[in-house]
Amino acid sequence: MSYIAEYIWIDGTEPTAKLRSKAKVVADGEEPGIWGFDGSSTNQAPGDSSDVVLSPVLVTPDPVRGGDSKLVLCETLQTDMTPHPSNNRAACAAAAEKYGSFDTWFGMEQEYTFYEGRIPLGWPSKSGFPAPQGGYYCGVGADEIFGRPIVNDHLQACIDAGLHISGINAEVMPGQWEFQIGPVGAPRVADEMWLARWLLYRIAEDYSGSEGIPVSATLDPKPVAGDWNGAGCHTNFSTNQMRESYDACVAAAEALGGEGKPALHIANYGDGIEQRLTGLHETARYDQFSYGVSDRGASVRIPWQVERDGKGYIEDRRPNANCDPYLVTRLIIDTVCSAAS
């Protein structure tokens, strides 16, 4: 019997790329191979030379269709088999390879917000705002929590697809949630992040909110202006040196604050980052760099147990929810590993 392979790729939309997918029927016993698409419809090619190549990088069981179906995450190539300009994975893989002796691990915390139509899920539809933040983070009860069936369905789907998902939690703003992928190396962590994002969007399609409107998930870094938390993608990481030594953890934090590095990282950590990194709502300002133990108001946090144990990892709190994890992990590898070389 043939099976269905859902080919998934990252498009060329700027400033924030979108996910695309289409299905291919593959003969029994065959692997999902190279395929292609019309790049003129995805901001990836002109109409008179529109072919872009899909090259599989991660194949998993498809928890949505089930059975023998597969999900096929791809990178995009030009027809001469070189990376497409919108392909950020190739440089990430090259950096991970160059600094392979550091055995870098990443754990990424993806925050996101559910919407019902144009309103965050669970928010009053006619006028006004929900009660101020305070009771929603890791809350329980229908007055605090909106979208749990979708979140649980997504968590199980990620497990069934074999992703390194390590947990979920309700976030500070109502309708806002988080999942974590890792710890795992690059570029695999970024592959899994993109696949988990696709699963989130796809699974939410099948649910409606209280108004009967289908639910969508967004990675908007500041979905509601004012006194409401934004959505980030905290990136925890370690090298083999950091997993053995506290000094190496501090040196990594220092490297991220090195000459020219804060501006370079901020410029590549997701569109609209100035709106989110205001210095309020558990953030440090986008134009200031700081690090500290247990400090959720710093750019980089050293977890308290890392200080106690004298080894471990650090958390870069700056990346936006809408970041490209290939860019974020590549920059961290380059900055931290070159300083420690």
Ligand code: ADP
């Ligand atoms: P927070 O307290 O900031 O909400 P989370 O529990 O959401 O933290 O996320 C912590 C992340 O750190 C997890 O994804 C976990 O996999 C990751 N992590 C743990 N140890 C390491 C390590 N040594 N290197 C890299 N990441 C790690």
Ligand code: MN
């Ligand atoms: Mn978290």
Ligand code: MN
């Ligand atoms: Mn969080």
Ligand code: MN
């Ligand atoms: Mn965090």
